Amino acid sequence: MTSVRRRLRTLRRQAGTAVLATGLAVTAASPASAATLGPVSNTFVGVSAPSVSQTQARDDATRTALLYAGLTWDTGNCQVTQADVLAYQIHGLQQYQYTVRVTCTGEPLRMPDTLDLVRYLSSGEHLSTTWGAFGYQREGSLGSLYGTQQPGTTALYQCVSGSRDTFTSPRVDCEGQRYGTRRGFVFQQPPAGVATRRLYRCLIGGEHFDSNDPGCEGQRTEGLLGYTLA
Known part of the structure; x- marks a missing residue:
């Protein structure tokens, strides 16, 4: 066989350059913004x-x-x-x-009752999503979200800061950063008689990730996002 020559050509959309403010407290969406849910975007x-x-x-x-x-x-x-x-x-x-x-x-034609929120990793970038992550390595489940809004729940969104730092937010405006997708719905308070897991937003350097550990696995804790189904 002759030598194989490879070249990879990638056509990509232009990425933004906004930077998420550090030290930002995670707060639930206000009633006004919660009334208007952002769309699902799935690839x-x-x-x-x-x-x-x-x-x-x-x-x-x-x-x-x-x-x-x-x-x-x-x-x-x-x-x-x-x-x-x-x-x-x-x-x-x-x-x-x-x-x-x-x-x-x-909005999908069919939405599952619950969606598994999974944390992935690729080249130092963490991504938590309910929709799968092509090219990422699975790190583990963070619990499940409801596919549709239930009493006592609020939406969680996938947002992007800078060129590639994805982060989770309960705000449809993504705290001034780029909107990605709606991931599902999380409890704001632990409901009686339902097994749940706490979900935290964390920071390591300038890169965000989610964790069930209140200590963010030894990194910086930005705030409690809510309670996923265990």
Whole structure:
């Protein structure tokens, strides 16, 4: 086999540069902002088989991502938001393989009763999400959130500060930073007769993460976000 030459070309949307203020206390959303819930934004990934046709590879990856999305979404609310192509040669023949991300925004056609909030890690960046994280390593569950609002619960949102620091907030305005998605609903107080786990927002350097440990695993505690289902 001849030597394999690879090049990766990534098409990405421009990221913002805002920085989340340090020392910010975590507080629940006000009644006014809680009345208007932010949308769910969920990304589905499709990967093509290698093809000699770049167009065919891209179309196959897009079709696969939309197939996954269509299990729970009206695909009219979905669009391609990122496409990565791996181009290489085997025996002098050009090959293409695409990874396409399709993002759906609004309300899913079907919402689970509960959603597992999982913490992931990739290259020093923690991400807690109920929607899965392509390319991240799973660290563990932080408890479950309700898919729809229940008495005594408030929404939790995935937000972004700077170019890639994701953080969890109970505020739909993401505390002045970029909105990502609605993750689900968490208890504001521990309900009687229901097993729960405390959920804290933490900080290590300039990077946020969530934890069930009130001491934030030896790092800085920013505040209590609420109580997840155990």
